[in-house]
Amino acid sequence: MLSPVPAQAISNPTPNTALQLPDLPDEHIVQAGETLSAIAARYNISLDALLSVNDLDNPNVLSVGQVLALPEVPQVYTPDFKMIPDSRLVRAPGSQYFDIAAFIAQQPGYIRSATDDVNTNLSNGAGYAETLTSAQIVERVALEYSVDPRLLLILLEFRAGWLTNPAPRDDLLTHPLISAEQSVPIDRAGLYKQLAWAANELNRGYYGWKYRGNTVIEFSDGTLAQYNPALNPATIGLQYLLSLAGQAYDNWIYDVSVNGFYATYAQYFGDPFTGAVEPLVPLSIQQPELALPFEPGVIWRFTGGPHGGWGSGSAWASLD
Numbered sequence: 001m002l003s004p005v006p007a008q009a010i011s012n013p014t015p016n017t018a019l020q021l022p023d024l025p026d027e028h029i030v031q032a033g034e035t036l037s038a039i040a041a042r043y044n045i046s047l048d049a050l051l052s053v054n055d056l057d058n059p060n061v062l063s064v065g066q067v068l069a070l071p072e073v074p075q076v077y078t079p080d081f082k083m084i085p086d087s088r089l090v091r092a093p094g095s096q097y098f099d100i101a102a103f104i105a106q107q108p109g110y111i112r113s114a115t116d117d118v119n120t121n122l123s124n125g126a127g128y129a130e131t132l133t134s135a136q137i138v139e140r141v142a143l144e145y146s147v148d149p150r151l152l153l154i155l156l157e158f159r160a161g162w163l164t165n166p167a168p169r170d171d172l173l174t175h176p177l178i179s180a181e182q183s184v185p186i187d188r189a190g191l192y193k194q195l196a197w198a199a200n201e202l203n204r205g206y207y208g209w210k211y212r213g214n215t216v217i218e219f220s221d222g223t224l225a226q227y228n229p230a231l232n233p234a235t236i237g238l239q240y241l242l243s244l245a246g247q248a249y250d251n252w253i254y255d256v257s258v259n260g261f262y263a264t265y266a267q268y269f270g271d272p273f274t275g276a277v278e279p280l281v282p283l284s285i286q287q288p289e290l291a292l293p294f295e296p297g298v299i300w301r302f303t304g305g306p307h308g309g310w311g312s313g314s315a316w317a318s319l320d
Helices: 036-042 047-052 100-105 134-145 149-160 170-174 191-211 233-242 249-255 261-269
Strands: 027-029 067-069 115-121 127-133 216-218 224-226 306-308 316-319
Touching: 036 047, 100 134, 100 149, 115 134, 115 191, 127 134, 134 149, 134 191, 149 191, 149 261, 191 233
Parallel strands: none
Antiparallel strands: 027 067, 115 127, 216 224, 306 316
């Protein structure tokens, strides 16, 4: 049963300590092995934004020690409205008890009949394709990217009406979250690839803010803003995702308001902060001491260095 659309937030989210945003530099000194794309990603700005403030004879060639100007630090901050707690973005206590198939079976929209052909790669290099139901796909993406399945389902409704509309537009049948044009040159047709893209970008926003120093968000119209330091990582992850796929700043402001994504979520699952697991990581947890399995004095080399666990937006997970 759907709840009325809230005109204001149902509850007051648990406050979190506002982060002290670092002073953003106005220039970057090129290091060995860096590319313009990597430098832009480091400061969470687009390649076009970086190129616009640098007069480069050949943007494909950089020199070690070269000084690049960075875009002016934006004085605009994102809204301070918290949309979801951290425990409703990442898989947390309670995520495993949500019955995805039962929920989808109750919906009148296209999601009830949606399927997709999904490839599975095995550890021995072999692979196979199989047709999966929407419930199987939502569950798979939620597990692979460690995100809460309810968030994925509401994204499908918010962007494409998949829970309520039995006959969405043709383009929304294959690209409910990011269009084919916005996906070029990557093929993101089909429910699995669409949800995988969204989950990966949610993680990029969440972990980028929490661990990698990403403090700036950029919109398709060129507007730059700093994330509001009073927000929690999950809200920032959602703010980041909703800014993608060609979204202009003025439209995005509505999406992240109390009447935007939050209202759609609350219709189906109530106020997400009710019963939230906070803090997500118990304060009593102690980081164990970690040691590498090498004898003292033995020279060893990285084969790949630190990397994420699943997708380019994930948290650090391993060291090769």
